[in-house]
Amino acid sequence: xxxxxxxxxxxxxxxxxxxxxxxxxxxxxxxxxxxxxxxxxxxxxxxxxxxxxxxxxxxxxxxxxxxxxxxxxxxxxxxxxxxxxxxxxxxxxxxxxxxxxxxxxxxxxxxxxxxxxxxxxxxxxxxxxxxxxxxxxxxxxxxxxxxxxxxxxxxxxxxxxxxxxxxxxxxxxxxxxxxxxxxxxxxxxxxxxxxxxxxxxxxxxxxxxxxxxxxxxxxxxxxxxxxxxxxxxxxxxxxxxxxxxxxxxxxxxxxxxxxxxxxxxxxxxxxxxxxxxxxxxxxxxxxxxxxxxxxxxxxxxxxxxxxxxxxxxxxxxxxxxxxxxxxxxxxxxxxxxxxxxxxxxxxxxxxxxxxxxxxxxxxxxxxxxxxxxxxxxxxxxxxxxxxxxxxxxxxxxxxxxxxxxxxxxxxxxxxxxxxxxxxxxxxxxxxxxxxxxxxxxxxxxxx
Amino acid sequence: xxxxxxxxxxxxxxxxxxxxxxxxxxxxxxxxxxxxxxxxxxxxxxxxxxxxxxxxxxxxxxxxxxxxxxxxxxxxxxxxxxxxxxxxxxxxxxxxxxxxxxxxxxxxxxxxxxxxxxxxxxxxxxxxxxxxxxxxxxxxxxxxxxxxxxxxxxxxxxxxxxxxxxxxxxxxxxxxxxxxxxxxxxxxxxxxxxxxxxxxxxxxxxxxxxxxxxxxxxxxxxxxxxxxxxxxxxxxxxxxxxxxxxxxxxxxxxxxxxxxxxxxxxxxxxxxxxxxxxxxxxxxxxxxxxxxxxxxxxxxxxxxxxxxxxxxxxxxxxxxxxxxxxxxxxxxxxxxxxxxxxxxxxxxxxxxxxxxxxxxxxxxxxxxxxxxxxxxxxxxxxxxxxxxxxxxxxxxxxxxxxxxxxxxxxxxxxxxxxxxxxxxxxxxxxxxxxxxxxxxxxxxxxx
Numbered sequence: 058x059x060x061x062x063x064x065x066x067x068x069x070x071x072x073x074x075x076x077x078x079x080x081x082x083x084x085x086x087x088x089x090x091x092x093x094x095x096x097x098x099x100x101x102x103x104x105x106x107x108x109x110x111x112x113x114x115x116x117x118x119x120x121x122x123x124x125x126x127x128x129x130x131x132x133x134x135x136x137x138x139x140x141x142x143x144x145x146x147x148x149x150x151x152x153x154x155x156x157x158x159x160x161x162x163x164x165x166x167x168x169x170x171x172x173x174x175x176x177x178x179x180x181x182x183x184x185x186x187x188x189x190x191x192x193x194x195x196x197x198x199x200x201x202x203x204x205x206x207x208x209x210x211x212x213x214x215x216x217x218x219x220x221x222x223x224x225x226x227x228x229x230x231x232x233x234x235x236x237x238x239x240x241x242x243x244x245x246x247x248x249x250x251x252x253x254x255x256x257x258x259x260x261x262x263x264x265x266x267x268x269x270x271x272x273x274x275x276x277x278x279x280x281x282x283x284x285x286x287x288x289x290x291x292x293x294x295x296x297x298x299x300x301x302x303x304x305x306x307x308x309x310x311x312x313x314x315x316x317x318x319x320x321x322x323x324x325x326x327x328x329x330x331x332x333x334x335x336x337x338x339x340x341x342x343x344x345x346x347x348x349x350x351x352x353x354x355x356x357x358x359x360x361x362x363x364x365x366x367x368x369x370x371x372x373x374x375x376x377x378x379x380x381x382x383x384x385x386x387x388x389x390x391x392x393x394x395x396x397x398x399x400x401x402x403x404x405x406x407x408x409x410x411x412x413x414x415x416x417x418x419x420x421x422x423x424x425x426x427x428x429x430x431x432x433x434x435x436x437x438x439x440x441x442x443x444x445x446x447x448x449x450x451x452x453x454x455x456x457x458x459x460x461x462x463x464x465x466x467x468x469x470x471x472x473x474x475x476x477x478x479x480x481x482x483x484x485x486x487x488x489x490x491x492x493x494x495x496x497x498x499x500x501x502x503x504x
Numbered sequence: 505x506x507x508x509x510x511x512x513x514x515x516x517x518x519x520x521x522x523x524x525x526x527x528x529x530x531x532x533x534x535x536x537x538x539x540x541x542x543x544x545x546x547x548x549x550x551x552x553x554x555x556x557x558x559x560x561x562x563x564x565x566x567x568x569x570x571x572x573x574x575x576x577x578x579x580x581x582x583x584x585x586x587x588x589x590x591x592x593x594x595x596x597x598x599x600x601x602x603x604x605x606x607x608x609x610x611x612x613x614x615x616x617x618x619x620x621x622x623x624x625x626x627x628x629x630x631x632x633x634x635x636x637x638x639x640x641x642x643x644x645x646x647x648x649x650x651x652x653x654x655x656x657x658x659x660x661x662x663x664x665x666x667x668x669x670x671x672x673x674x675x676x677x678x679x680x681x682x683x684x685x686x687x688x689x690x691x692x693x694x695x696x697x698x699x700x701x702x703x704x705x706x707x708x709x710x711x712x713x714x715x716x717x718x719x720x721x722x723x724x725x726x727x728x729x730x731x732x733x734x735x736x737x738x739x740x741x742x743x744x745x746x747x748x749x750x751x752x753x754x755x756x757x758x759x760x761x762x763x764x765x766x767x768x769x770x771x772x773x774x775x776x777x778x779x780x781x782x783x784x785x786x787x788x789x790x791x792x793x794x795x796x797x798x799x800x801x802x803x804x805x806x807x808x809x810x811x812x813x814x815x816x817x818x819x820x821x822x823x824x825x826x827x828x829x830x831x832x833x834x835x836x837x838x839x840x841x842x843x844x845x846x847x848x849x850x851x852x853x854x855x856x857x858x859x860x861x862x863x864x865x866x867x868x869x870x871x872x873x874x875x876x877x878x879x880x881x882x883x884x885x886x887x888x889x890x891x892x893x894x895x896x897x898x899x900x901x902x903x904x905x906x907x908x909x910x911x912x913x914x915x916x917x918x919x920x921x922x923x924x925x926x927x928x929x930x931x932x933x934x935x936x937x938x939x940x941x942x943x944x945x946x947x948x949x950x951x
Contacts, residue, residue, distance in 0.1 A: 086669065092661035093915055096903065100913020105937040107924045108913045110715060110882045111790040112850060115930025120788055120850060124840035128587075128833040131577035140575075143790045186633045186793070189824030197670075214539035218821035222533065223644075268557060341567055343558040343590045344828025346633070346793075374665035377636030380827045381791025386575045393571035403559060403567060435557045456543065466547020466555045468540055477554045483562025490552040 062088040065363040072360025075294035075327045076352075079258035081201035081224070089369040094146050094378075111143050129382075136385050144381035146369045148184025148349075152384050155391040156182050156349055160334065162397075163315045177319050179332065180361045182349035183368045184379045188302050188335035191348040193219045195331055197371050199260055199296045200224035206260040207247035209233030209240075211438070211470045213268045226260070227251075233270060234429050241278040245285035248295075258294040261286060263317050266303035266434030269468070269476040273312050273433040283320045290327035297321055301334040303434040305400065308408040312432050322353035329353070336387045338435070340396070341403050345383030407435070410479040410487060417491035425498045435480035441473050441498070448502040455494075458501055463493040509535040512810040519807025522741035522774045523799075526705035528648035528671070536816040541593050541825075558590050576829075583832050591828035593816045595631025595796075599831050602838040603629050603796055607781065609844075610762045624766055626779065627808045629796035630815045631826045635749050635782035638795040640666045642778055644818050646707055646743045647671035653707040654694035656680030656687075658885070658917045660715045673707070674698075680717060681876050688725040692732035695742075705741040708733060710764050713750035713881030716915070716923040720759050720880040730767045737774035744768055748781040750881040752847065755855040759879050769800035776800070783834045785882070787843070788850050792830030854882065857926040857934060864938035872945045882927035888920050888945070895949040902941075905948055910940040 059065045065088050070077040089095065097108040112120050119126075119141035129137045139149065147153070157179065164177050185191040192215075200206070202225035208216055210230040220226035229251045231243040244261050253259055263282070265273045274282055289295055299318040307314040321330040335348035350368060354361045372379065390396050414437055418428040424444040431437045441450055452469035459465040468476040475494070482490060506512045512535050517524040536542065544555040559567050566573075566588035576584045586596065594600070604626065611624050632638040647653070649672035655663055657677040667673035676698045678690040691708050700706055710729070712720045721729055736742055746765040754761040768777040782795030797815060801808045819826065837843050861884055865875040871891040878884045888897055899916035906912040915923040922941070929937060 083670070090661060090665065096915050097913070099907060103907065103913045104911040105929060105933055105940065106913040107926065107929045107937055108915050109928050110785075110925050111928060112785070112788050112854065112882065113928045115928065115933060117928075119790075120853065122787055122789075122837050122843065122846040122850070124842045124846055125787055125789055125833050125837035127840075128579045128583070128836050129575065132575045136575070139791070141789060141791050186637075186823045186827070187825070189820070190633075190822065193822045214537060215820060215824070218537065218817060222817070223530070223821050338557075338559070340569055340572055341559050342569075342572055342588060343566075344586070344588050344832075346823065346825070346827040346829075370665060370669070373636070373662060374670050375637065375640045375822065376633045376793070377662070378634070378793070380633070380793040380830060382793075382833070383827060383829050385791075386572050386829070389575050390569050390572035395571045396569065399569040399571055403569070406567065407559065435559065460546060460550065464551040466544070466550045466553040468543050468555050478557050479554065480559045481556050481562065481564075482552060482554045486552055486562060490554055493552065 059363050059366050062086060065366055068359045068363040072358060073329065073354060076296070076329045078294040079199050079296045079329060081197065081199055081204065083201065084198040084367060087367040087370040089146070089366040089373065094373065109143070113142070132385065136389065140382040140385040142381060144184070144378050144384055146373050146378045147365065148379055149381070149384045149388060152388045152391070153181050153184060155388060159391060160332065160351065164319065176323070178322055178353045178355050180352045180354050180356055180365070182351040183365060183372070184384060185348040185350055185372065186376050186379050187346035188333060188337050188348035189215065189219060190376070191333040191335065191350040192216070192298070192300065193223065194350055194368060194371050195298050195333060196220045196224050196226065198367065200226040203227060204258070204260060205229055205248070205251045205253060206262060207244050207251065208262045209243040211269055211474050213264070216262065233267070237427070237430060239272060239274060239278055239430060241274055241282035242285045244282070245289045248289045253293065256293050258296070260296045260298060262298045262300060264300040264302070265317060266306055268302065268434065269436050269470050269474070270429060270438050271431035271434040271436040272429070273307055275311065276313055279313060279317065279320060283317070283324060286321065287324045287328055290325040294327050294329065296329045296331060298331050298333055301332060303338050304334055305339060306404055306407055306435065307433040308411045309432045318353070340387055340390055340400065342383065342387060345387060346380055347383045347387050407480055410482065410484045413484050413487045414477065414479045414491070417488045420491070421495060425502055426495060435478055437477045437479060438470065439475050439477065445498055445502045446473070450498070450501055454501060455498055459493065459497045463497050465490060465493045467494065506535070506810050506813050509533060512813055515806045515810040519805060520776065520801060523743070523776045525741040526646050526743045526776060528644065528646055528651065530648065531645040531814060534814040534817040536593070536813040536820065541820065545592070556590070560589070579832065583836065587829040587832040589828060591631070591825050591831055593820050593825050594812065595826055596828070596831045596835060599835045599838070600628050600631060602835060606838060607779065607798065611766065625769055625800045625802050627799045627801050627803055627812070629798040630812060630819070631831060632795040632797055632819065633823050633826050634793035635780060635784050635795035636662065636666060637823070638780045638782065638797040639663070639745070639747065640670065641797055641815060641818050642745050642780060643667045643671045643673065645814065647673040650674060651705070651707060652676055652695070652698045652700060653709060654691050654698065655709045656690040658716055658921050660711070663709065684874070684877060686719060686721060686725055686877060688721055688729035689732045691729070692736045695736045700740065703740050705743070707743045707745060709745045709747060711747040711749070712764060713753055715749065715881065716883050716917050716921070717876060717885050718878035718881040718883040719876070720754055722758065723760055726760060726764065726767060730764070730771060733768065734771045734775055737772040741774050741776065743776045743778060745778050745780055748779060750785050751781055752786060753851055753854055753882065754880040755858045756879045765800070787834055787837055787847065789830065789834060792834060793827055794830045794834050854927060857929065857931045860931050860934045861924065861926045861938070864935045867938070868942060872949055873942060882925055884924045884926065885917065886922050886924065892945055892949045893920070897945070897948050901948060902945055906940065906944045910944050912937060912940045914941065
């Protein structure tokens, strides 16, 4: 029974010393309070239950506005009811169980059984309000003033908001690409150069397939990456946040689709992998805002209970509880028996766009534009070439010109890169989009 | 154009000096970054739009898993599409507009027109991930280490997590009830006794109808409350957070249902009211997680733009974007033309339970149990009477006994109070629930 923050911290220190050492001040003081949701959970099933501040029919059923429930009329009664009422703070139990199975689907024997279970520890995922919320919770747990987070560059700008702006984390970054070659040791070089004190805990972020790069490391690159992180963990507790937003969207044979989370666990006692994923891209449910936060701890262990209590405290403090409506819809997909094939259909759609985009980018004049390697996810990244940069061009100028002169929107990433989101462009439009990009850069470089 | 944090802060200092003075360090440094959502907004409507990392058909349409979209089959195609794709960070424009109308429905002439508009300023609400998220955003904007928040007691425990645990706010509280009488000056007494420095900004929280009290002040009590806050604002910038979770659920003639937000604005230049509300209780959509954050600034003003940019930054940093699915469902209700009557039907349901509960609590022996005054919302609060306290009873012991011996769940609030949520108990069950409560306390007090 985790009934005090002292007990929770003692249990974590015992069960996962490196994870405990890396907790932020906020992470140390968080504990799910024994107030309304706690007491309501204890009262579940009682003949008279006057605990919860939600309007029901007195028997646990919703009392929805007919005009609102009409939008959910296609759901079975029981599911519609759950969609309208509060979710538990940690998420719907069935969704948590199903998502854990989904996460483990690529492991040998689903990761269960003697060998699998030993090799692949994962907690029951806690449901969050979308993937960014899971990142922000990780920032609350492990971030804080002065804590170092290493991220390969260029990286998704919102990491800065979630970690640095909110909690005071110091983000350090080395380029993920050395020219046209992916560098699996960018993270460990960032950590080595960060001026960390002896034994000072640190964070590293792994995002594969990546945003904005659209890149997943090869088997050999994964091996080097994991080994370099294990070496970095010789020096300090190292929490590795695996942002698996684009999990499964891999388009080349020989590029592993499996999360790095599974490779990193058990590598070193100081290496603490955390899995951050969601239905956003994996189930193509962008508006639903259902994410998950998962740790490499034994399910049912005291350390899992202590950490889950901390996460629930932070969820309750920040958003009350996660959205039930989208959880019910996502659960419907996972229970349908058709999720695997339907997700594969989305992957094939993107694979088609990926191939057309790769082909079209092959026409770039490397003096003006240099596509970085990409093989997965939703994006491709192109760097301005030497002639464009000699002309003083920045990615923002190119973006502005494309909007105004080419009726085309791309995202500028820093001064030197443009991101193409092929996930939101029709396959047949991609060649012309690339033509306009090439023409835009050529025009600006000549002018 | 708010394009730098310096500009935003200058615009706010000019447009609302007291609000600016009360911003936390995080509130001061927040500004919606010009990265992906910003650039995607600029690219909307372009012939080729490769900005957004969401999977579409290439023409802005969703590519849903059939097994997931099936749950939304009752929605019109366009609404289903919006439910599946990302919401703007600030929320769906139509929902924001409709909710502003809904908030202003009790103002003379909808608050528009010459007199109304001058008397009732309110920004376009920013959509949040439920009401607690709006509270947490207010804590981020105005809280921080050592900042004082006054809340009348007993209060909803999650204020502690949202403000104190997350940001370091110091919560101060005086009892809202002096025996059986509501005390409208509890807040100003808390502020006066908090040891604040001269001119030091502070926060106060007004929650009517209240949780756990189920109380809304009378017209005269509102007048005293507003005047006491205006007096407190003579001393310092005072941000008054109006937690309007239970807005409209008022059951007695002569008890105003209108938000205090409208009474407080324009009262004093140092008095900064903030409106925090949501569809959770107002549209009986608990699982939907749609809340709103609204300020008493002129819509379209530079100060509104600057503050909205800060709020959007914090939304993006913490959760990415709010849930689209529930916004679409809530919008359906507001657009149906039936929301007012359907919400009134829910209010009548609760009014019936309220009357039965009030009657049943009249049978309490005041030596054992003393119901506090209640007239609105979802709850009633009962205090342990002198004999129960003389017997050493605590509310937690009563709660535990009711669970174990009476098959009944209530919430213990501190050592001396129990909360009855009549909103989740059938009208015909309330008399027996109260009988069991009375029997439980009598048994424990005799034992």
